[in-house]
Structure formats: structure tokens, C-alpha cells
Amino acid sequence: MNSFQARLICVVAVLAVVDAFTGAPLGLGRRAASRSALQMLGSALIVQNKGGGHGEIGFHLAKILKEEKGCDAVTILQDGGEPSGKLPFSRYGELEALGCEVVWCDVKGEGVARLAGKKFDYVFDNWSKDEATVKPIADMAKAQNVETFAYVSSGGMYKYPPTLPITEDADAKETGQREVEKYLDAAGLPWTAFRPQYIYGPATNKRDYLDYFVDRISRDQPVPIPHSGEQLASVTHAYDVAAMLAAATANPKAAKQVFNCGTDAYLTYNEIARQIGKALGKEARLVHYDPAQCPDLKFPFRPQHFFVGVGKAMRELGWAPKHNLIDDLSAFYLADYKALGKDAQAMDFPADPKA
Missing domain, CATH: 1.10.287 (Helix Hairpins)
Incomplete structure (x- = not known):
């Protein structure tokens, strides 16, 4: 021998x-x-949207797949047509340095065609919003017999539940994202759906969730908060969201399952404000108001408790969050705020006096 x-x-x-x-x-x-x-992992495709609440997921996911999962090849099919100077896209050079390929295009018009000749083992769809948009991507994945089709859905689809935290079997509205989940199942793909809630972190392009508080507290302005402010929220680091998606690769337990995507450390709106004040070295002056009386005041969270449970992901995927908001405020968030020049911007809050 x-x-x-x-x-x-x-x-x-x-x-x-x-x-x-x-x-x-x-x-x-x-x-x-x-x-x-x-x-050893094969080839992964990340279909990435232009931005919004999930805009940074592809960036963090690509880094995890290359640096931690040892993925042989990672391709980002980036919607938008041409490179953008905004976050997280301005940091895509970091991904290319790791060997990732970024393909900029109009995903709806030419996305699948731009992938001709490429073979993928894993597809991560952070772009599709309904059956019509997911169909070309899903059909390509089906033809290639992919091992994983992970879809970034939305935790916002849940109807307000009778019990909290919200679990994956709670009633959901018939949204476009729910339509995608049903299509992937009907297509016979090894799909996994992830339903994120509020996301923060490096390279994020939707900062409203925390900047609402930082903008006001850093300028010694009162912070309007609906009702008592004791409502709980799940605010999750983008790395932890991406790590949960990556945990679906080569994992038979993930197939045909829905997972809430959040954290197990919940904070009240009052706590978020006070912790930001503490990190800034300033007093957080809270003003509680009735949202029905102040419709123009755009608070970044729902006026009631709204947070998901992540026990299923922890049990089935072997995943656990590595970050918590309180530590991250002083570790990087406020530094990023200053690096973006937001501390020097002139701001006014015309709707606040109504609170």
C-alpha cells in the first residue's frame, strides 16, 4: 500500500x-x-442589495466566509451598476484583498447573466424582495444543485405576538419576503431563511437606530422616547448576523428552517439612551411622549416591545452572539460616528418640541 x-x-x-x-x-x-x-468549503455567491437595514451583511459575511470558514471562492453580486463611495461599499477593497470577487451590476436586469460560467456551492440572497426577483437566482441555484440557499428575510414580518420574545412559529404577515420563503420551499431548494431585526456595526449604512440617540445626547438635547421607554428591543451587531448566516453552510440542520436573527441581550429604549450618554460622558435627558400625538417624530424603533428570540439558532446552528451593544458603544461606535464627521454636522430636530 x-x-x-x-x-x-x-x-x-x-x-x-x-x-x-x-x-x-x-x-x-x-x-x-x-x-x-x-x-474546507467550496464556492459562495452573495447577492447583495444597495443598502438599507441589511446593506452591510454581505461585507461581513464575505469576510467570515474567507477568513473563518476557509471558503475557496467568494463572489459578491452587488446591485447598483457601478462602485459606490458609501459604506460598506467603500471598504470592498478589503474583500478583494482577501481574494473575493465583486461584480457590480443591475441585478434585476443582468444579474444571473453576469455569473455565466461560474459554479456555486452556497448562495446567500440578501437582495430578493418577492417571488419575481428571487426566481432567476433560485432557478440558477436549483440547476447547480447548491448545498445551501440562505435567504435574508425580515423580522419585521411578524404580527405583534401574544408572547415575547417572538419565536419563528409566530404569525407572519404576507409580505414579499414571506413570498420568497414560500417560493424557495416550493422549488425544492435546501433553503434557510434568516429574519433579522435592528442591526448596527462597522460599515453599516443605516445608522438611525443608534444615531437618533447620539445626535441628540452629544448636542445636549433631550431625547424623545415613546411611552414609558421601558420597551425592550433586540439590537444586533452585523458580525453576529453574518456569522449566523455562515453557520448554515455545510449544516444539514439548517435546511428548510427559519431562524430569527438577533441577540439574546435585550435593552430598553431608556437603557440605550443612558448607556450612550455614559459612553459620551454626558447626561441623557429623556422625554417620554405619546406617539399618537407626535406623528412627525420619527423614532427608530417600534413604539411597543418588539424583539425576537434566538434560542433556535443557538441550539440548532451552534451559534452564539459575540458582541453586545454596551461594550461596542465605547469600543468603536462613537469613534465611527466621529470618523464620519457626524459630530461636527449642524443638526436641528424640528419635530422634537412637540414631544
Whole structure:
């Protein structure tokens, strides 16, 4: 027996043990299990939107896939047509330095065509908003027999539940994102849907959730907060969101499942304001108001409790959040605020006096 044959027998033995341990069937399950056992991942596609509340997910996900998962190739299909100087897109050079490929295009008009000749093992869709937009991407993934199709859905689809935190089986509105989830299931793909809530973090392009408070407290202005301010929210670091998506790769437990995407550390609106004040070295002056009387005041969160539970992801995906908002305020968030020049911008808050 030569050395190559010996190594081959060892690999086969490892895969047999993995199959026995995981119960993964031949085919898709075995491919996923073998990749996990050998710590080797194939080729990933991230379809990324132009921005908004999920705009930074692709950036963080690509870094995790390359740096932590050892993905052989990562392609970002970036909607927008041409490179943007805004965050997180202005930092895409960091991804290219890691070996990621960024393809800028009008995803709706030419997205799949721009991927001709490429083969993917994993697809992460952070772009589709309804059945019509997901169909070309899903059909391509189906034809390529991908191992994972992870879809970034929305935690905002939940109807206000009778119990909290919100679990994945809670009633959901018939939104475009829910339409996508149903289509992926009907198509027979190994889909996983993630429903994020409020996201913060480096390279984010939607900063309203925290800047609402920082803008006012840093300028010694009162902070209007609806009702008592004791409502709880789930505010999650973008890295933790992306890490949960990455946990779906080569993971048979993720197939055909919905996971809430958040944190297990909830904060009240009052606590968020006070912690930001503490990090700034200033007093947070809170003013509580009735939102029905102040319709023009755009508070960044819902006026009632609204937070998801992440127990299912922790149990099934082996995921746990690494960040918490209180530590991150002083660690990077306020430094980023200054680096963007927001501390020097002139601001007024015309709707605030009504509170």
C-alpha cells in the first residue's frame, strides 16, 4: 500500500464516521458533512442589495466566509451598476484583498447573466424582495444543485405576538419576503431563511437606530422616547448576523428552517439612551411622549416591545452572539460616528418640541 492509498483510506474512514455521527444521508447530507469534517468549503455567491437595514451583511459575511470558514471562492453580486463611495461599499477593497470577487451590476436586469460560467456551492440572497426577483437566482441555484440557499428575510414580518420574545412559529404577515420563503420551499431548494431585526456595526449604512440617540445626547438635547421607554428591543451587531448566516453552510440542520436573527441581550429604549450618554460622558435627558400625538417624530424603533428570540439558532446552528451593544458603544461606535464627521454636522430636530 502506498502513501496515497493510505491517506485515501483515512479520508474515507473519516467520512464514514461523520455520516454515522450526523445521520446525514448520502448525497447532499454527505457532501455537507464531508466539507464540515475537513474544514474546507467550496464556492459562495452573495447577492447583495444597495443598502438599507441589511446593506452591510454581505461585507461581513464575505469576510467570515474567507477568513473563518476557509471558503475557496467568494463572489459578491452587488446591485447598483457601478462602485459606490458609501459604506460598506467603500471598504470592498478589503474583500478583494482577501481574494473575493465583486461584480457590480443591475441585478434585476443582468444579474444571473453576469455569473455565466461560474459554479456555486452556497448562495446567500440578501437582495430578493418577492417571488419575481428571487426566481432567476433560485432557478440558477436549483440547476447547480447548491448545498445551501440562505435567504435574508425580515423580522419585521411578524404580527405583534401574544408572547415575547417572538419565536419563528409566530404569525407572519404576507409580505414579499414571506413570498420568497414560500417560493424557495416550493422549488425544492435546501433553503434557510434568516429574519433579522435592528442591526448596527462597522460599515453599516443605516445608522438611525443608534444615531437618533447620539445626535441628540452629544448636542445636549433631550431625547424623545415613546411611552414609558421601558420597551425592550433586540439590537444586533452585523458580525453576529453574518456569522449566523455562515453557520448554515455545510449544516444539514439548517435546511428548510427559519431562524430569527438577533441577540439574546435585550435593552430598553431608556437603557440605550443612558448607556450612550455614559459612553459620551454626558447626561441623557429623556422625554417620554405619546406617539399618537407626535406623528412627525420619527423614532427608530417600534413604539411597543418588539424583539425576537434566538434560542433556535443557538441550539440548532451552534451559534452564539459575540458582541453586545454596551461594550461596542465605547469600543468603536462613537469613534465611527466621529470618523464620519457626524459630530461636527449642524443638526436641528424640528419635530422634537412637540414631544
